[in-house]
Amino acid sequence: MPDLVDAVALTLRASGLIASRRSAADADEIMLAIDAPHMWLARAAEAASLKKALKDGALRSFVVARSEAFDGFAERTQFFTSKEKIQLLIDALECLLPGTDAARVASVPWSPSMPMVATLRKESLLLAEFPFHDDDALAALENAWLTRHLESRQPIDAVHEYYGAEIAFYFAWLEEYTRWLTVPAALGAVVFALTQTMPSAAQIGILVFAAFITLWGTCFLEAWKRRSAVLAYHWNVHEHEASEAARFQYTGELVTNPLTGAHERHFPWAARAARYAITIPVTVAAVIFAILVMLTSFAAEDALRGSHWTVRLIPLGLYGVFVPLFNMAYRKLAVVLNDYENHRTETQYKDSMIIKLASVQFVNCYVSLFYAAFVVRDLDRLTTQLTSLLFTSQILFGTLEVLTPAATKLYALWSSAKDLGSDHAPRIVSKARAEYGMPPYASVYDDYLEMVIQFGYITLFAAVLPLAPLLAFANNVVEIRADAYKLVGTSRRPVPVTVSDIGVWWTLLQVLSVGSVLTNVALVGFTSHGIAALTPTWSHAAQLGLLVAAEHALLALKYLLSVTIPNRPEWLEMRIQAEHARNRAFAADAAAAASRPIPQHDHAD
Structure with a gap:
């Protein structure tokens, strides 16, 4: 045996x-x-x-x-x-x-x-599974990406060729996002300078900057959608979702596809809706529970503000214990709920999982800011928290993000060097052990989440911290290189994943962009340097009417921008239509050839 x-x-x-x-x-x-x-x-x-x-x-x-x-x-x-x-x-x-x-x-x-x-x-019988790095291709990519790309754009095509579309789309999006931050970073720096030197002029500047950021978000997202379409076509993944195979775990009754004649699994929409009727309320309840616990912690902390410092630490300590335990339990719950929803394709499965997990992370990152802004209305506290999140936290986590896998790789190289000095380990075994010792690159989820949350910081609270885009720009210049180094220099080679765009992350960015109109209008209405300072003789009703009119106008402008900017460049639309026409003609010719009777030859002469 x-x-x-x-x-x-x-x-x-x-x-x-x-x-x-x-x-x-x-x-x-x-x-x-x-x-x-x-x-x-x-x-x-x-x-x-x-x-x-x-x-x-x-x-x-x-x-x-x-x-x-x-x-x-x-x-x-x-x-x-x-x-x-x-x-x-x-x-x-x-x-x-x-x-x-x-x-x-x-x-x-x-x-x-x-x-x-x-x-x-x-059964925990498989320690790891991973493809080997191609040393020559990796060295060429490292040279082009980490050494020379500061002088030009990233070698996105080479990244796609080595790592696949999912990772390439992330780096292309991060590059585009960072480039689009240059204008709001410069404008925000000017507005910040006005707040320090000319407070009266700064009142107008903050209003203009807040309105600009809300419209900038839409322009950026529409511009990215166009570039994403070009990249998807260039990489031949623009029709991936339409032809994506079903997951092995997908269940349903076997039916015959009327177009292809193939047997496919089908899960009725009524059955899916019944499952959503269970998973959505459970997810919403978990998110609400996290919000309530966080608000309770903040309220207790404020109530104990005059107590001894050891007493004041109790709510913070209890909440610090709650967060990792809740996140761990919720992640397991999210997997169970996502599996129960029975998504047909891997793209649908991942998008649904991202929504579930990102919802809780949004709570962790944004609720404290909303509490400071709209519950206790402490703008100094809000500004301090935002600055800390954009500067201290991102630099600290970015450093750990690189140093941790780098240390792991050094240990793996040391272990591999021992193997190379031994006659007992063939070269392929030494290479396998060295790469096995590297940390796996799990997914782009954490990298996307970090940047999407940052996008929320600079758009949702633009009226409070005009310097936010500049801090984000400085962070992202380093982030691109840090993420590239982490991927090229310290991680196992991930399995390439085919996608046609950045997926549901675009939808989450759109939600934050629309939400930025509401939060910035509210901040302008509540702050001392906002609408009240500019219209001191107006009644509260008139000021409220002006805020509502501004909110409606900004939402209308965002909608007009989104519908008037084409999703694809005109030349790309023409190419895709021509390609579809050629494919239809090719399919028609093939069908005609298959149905044409084979001529019978008379050999009786």
Whole structure:
């Protein structure tokens, strides 16, 4: 009877993959190196409808039977990029069921319907799974990204080619966001200077700056939408969501697709709505609970302000214990709720999870600011908190974000150096151990969350801290390089993920942008240097009417900007329409050829 590693290797080989067992004599871990032959990749590419370039330059879904028509297929080592190879391999491994060889290992509770890798993860038998870094490609990317990009734009295409669309979109968005911060940073610095030298003029300046920021947010988001569309087309991922395969975990009744004739799983909308009727109230209740606990802590802290300092620390200490425990419990709850919702695609699943998790993080980051602004109406406290969050906290967390994985990598390199000095460890084992010692790059979620929350700081409270865009700009210049270094210099190579845009993060940014109108109008109405200072002889009703009119006008302008700025450049729209026309013609020709009767030849003469 084979042991577990041999049984897994036999199952992989039976599916057409190359699997070799490797280990070092002085190590307890066993490595299973997996590769794929060229024709296996070709068949997997056909099954995945991977688009490749024909010899005439047109992109078509790869078909093995017409492989000679695709540019570079004869050059076996170069036709599929390393990113494509990794994606095809991972997709196959995630769906591979345990075969008869694996089933012979009775110590593992195999399920015939659960993929082999999922079972190994569930039973904690798989320590890690990751693709190797391509040392030459990584060195070239590091040189272009970390050394030279200060003089020009980031090498976004190279980032996409090595890491995939999800990570490339994040860095492209962060670059665009940072570039768009330059104007509000300069204007905010001028307004801040006025508050220090000419307070009377600063009153007008703050109003103009707050209105500018609310409209700037919409212009930035619409500009990003256009650039995102160009990048998606350039990377050939603009139709990814329309053709995205269903998750293995997706359940539903099998129905026949009337267009393709294929059997697909279908989950009725009524059943999904019934599940949402459970998950949405539970999520909202959890968020409200977090808000109430935070407000209670703040109220207790204010009530004990005159007490001994040790007594004043009690609410803060209790809340400090509550937050990590609640976040941990809520994350587990969010996974359960998200699984229960039965999302069809990975994109839908991730977007729903992001909304659930980001909602609580928004509470953690924004409620204290709203409390200072609108409950106790202490603008000095609000300004101090904002400055701390934008300056001290981001620098501190950014430093830890880089130093922690860097220290882990140094230890991994030291361990690898010991292996290289030993005759017991083959080179591939040493490389595997070195990269295994690096921290995994889990996802772009934390990086996006940090920047989206920052976007909220500078837009929601523009009327209080005009310097916020300048502080954010300075932070982001460093953040781009820190995130790039963390990814290139200290992390394992993540599995490339295909996406067509930044997903639901754009929606969250839009919510913050719309909310900025309400918060800034309210701040202008409540502050001493706001509307009351400019209209001292007006009645409260007239001042309130002016605020409501300003809020309506700003929302109307934001709406007009969003509908008048096209989502795609005109040239891109024309190219996509032409591409769709060619695809329809290609499909019609193929259907006509398939239905055309084969002529019968008379050989009787």
